[in-house]
Amino acid sequence: MESEIEYNPFAPETLDNPFNSYHQLQDSCPVHKYEDFPHPLFTVTRYEDVVQLLTKIDLWSSHYGQMPRYSVQGCLFSDPPKHTWYRKLIQKSFAPRHVAAMEEEISTLVQHLLNEMESERRTDLHDALACPLPILVIAKILGVPTEDMEQFKAWSDEQLAAANAPDAEASNAPRKAMNNYLLQQINSRREILTESGIDSETIDPSVIGTLLPDDVITGILLAEVDGRKLDDSERLIMLNQLLVGGNETTTSLLTNLFWRLLENPELYNQVRNDPSLDAVAVEESLRMDSPVLGLYRTNTEDTRLHNVLIPEKSKVMATFGAANRDPEIFEDPDSFRLDRDPDVLRKHVAFGLGHHFCPGAQLSRLEAKIALRAVAERFPDLRLVGEPERIEAFLLWGKRTLPVRWD
Numbered sequence: 001m002e003s004e005i006e007y008n009p010f011a012p013e014t015l016d017n018p019f020n021s022y023h024q025l026q027d028s029c030p031v032h033k034y035e036d037f038p039h040p041l042f043t044v045t046r047y048e049d050v051v052q053l054l055t056k057i058d059l060w061s062s063h064y065g066q067m068p069r070y071s072v073q074g075c076l077f078s079d080p081p082k083h084t085w086y087r088k089l090i091q092k093s094f095a096p097r098h099v100a101a102m103e104e105e106i107s108t109l110v111q112h113l114l115n116e117m118e119s120e121r122r123t124d125l126h127d128a129l130a131c132p133l134p135i136l137v138i139a140k141i142l143g144v145p146t147e148d149m150e151q152f153k154a155w156s157d158e159q160l161a162a163a164n165a166p167d168a169e170a171s172n173a174p175r176k177a178m179n180n181y182l183l184q185q186i187n188s189r190r191e192i193l194t195e196s197g198i199d200s201e202t203i204d205p206s207v208i209g210t211l212l213p214d215d216v217i218t219g220i221l222l223a224e225v226d227g228r229k230l231d232d233s234e235r236l237i238m239l240n241q242l243l244v245g246g247n248e249t250t251t252s253l254l255t256n257l258f259w260r261l262l263e264n265p266e267l268y269n270q271v272r273n274d275p276s277l278d279a280v281a282v283e284e285s286l287r288m289d290s291p292v293l294g295l296y297r298t299n300t301e302d303t304r305l306h307n308v309l310i311p312e313k314s315k316v317m318a319t320f321g322a323a324n325r326d327p328e329i330f331e332d333p334d335s336f337r338l339d340r341d342p343d344v345l346r347k348h349v350a351f352g353l354g355h356h357f358c359p360g361a362q363l364s365r366l367e368a369k370i371a372l373r374a375v376a377e378r379f380p381d382l383r384l385v386g387e388p389e390r391i392e393a394f395l396l397w398g399k400r401t402l403p404v405r406w407d
């Protein structure tokens with residue numbers, strides 16, 4: 001069964017439109033084995049199977065990384081109980097109350113970006129809004145100077161673009177450059193403490209928000225969970241994972257959302273005239289066009305799925321983009337609809353499930369809802385004026401360009 005259909009996850013035709021292939025796999029090859037890689041890559045596409053990969057963590061491990069290559073990064077890509085320990089360190093920054101408190105600040109950023117757009121009659125919505133907004137927000141949360149956001153975007157994109165490179169060294173250069181920069185940020189906070197006569201290993205939390213900024217970099221520098229602090233290598237891994245994961249995914253959510261609404265102007269008109277549809281449109285975008293098409297897990301023992309033997313320590317892709325268009329779960333799955341049953345719509349797995357559910361999910365949703373309402377009110381006659389181009393990374397689904405205009 002695993003070779004019943006010719007499917008290449010990296011082929012140009014797959015990258016252009018993976019969903020046709022996903023439906024073929026769901027119908028007749030729910031477990032596919034691709035062998036033209038340094039090691040076999042399995043793909044599962046049915047909703048219930050993807051849910052199993054995301055929730056049965058004793059069998060489906062993240063220990064060897066969530067990309068096609070084997071890579072033991074640890075931290076947020078580890079398994080419980082280690083993963084639980086690392087997750088505690090960032091809970092405050094992405095907690096619902098903290099995210100809700102950012103609404104006004106995010107709205108201000110959006111209005112500033114739209115002010116810059118408004119002087120023209122056409123723009124690339126990716127460059128003008130969808131790309132800079134998430135970087136500005138994640139930079140604020142982490143404590144990275146916003147003037148360096150373009151460089152961070154480049155480093156992040158280079159790492160993601162190398163995800164399917166057979167050479168494990170392909171992403172080393174941008175990761176090293178980013179880590180060197182982040183270490184400078186950590187050390188600058190250490191210098192502040194040293195100049196104040198404070199030992200960073202025995203620090204009083206009262207310096208947070210006074211002597212040091214109240215952000216993730218400070219939190220990761222000072223945090224202690226279960227009697228242990230991070231070392232610098234762990235701090236850099238966590239910050240890298242948060243930066244890479246926190247910008248392109250929300251950018252893709254924004255480009256996908258506006259792409260679908262403007263592709264069918266009647267949908268855009270409905271949302272423009274009814275603010276209560278904002279949240280529905282965001283969730284439907286997440287379902288239909290999952291910004292992350294899928295992530296890999298590694299099985300801890302030989303297992304069979306749909307009578308296909310998956311040997312222990314295989315790389316298996318939990319394909320979010322396929323699960324979210326599974327016709328067994330979602331009626332008319334390839335249509336963007338604003339009238340779906342909310343209980344069914346909430347079943348989408350765009351942010352994952354279980355222990356590895358995306359910590360920034362609420363933040364991403366908030367950014368998208370604020371941006372959608374602001375654009376709909378400011379540019380009621382917004383329309384597409386060209387064919388959008390796909391982003392490069394095969395694991396992600398979004399638009400690198402989104403040309404629009406207004407009168």
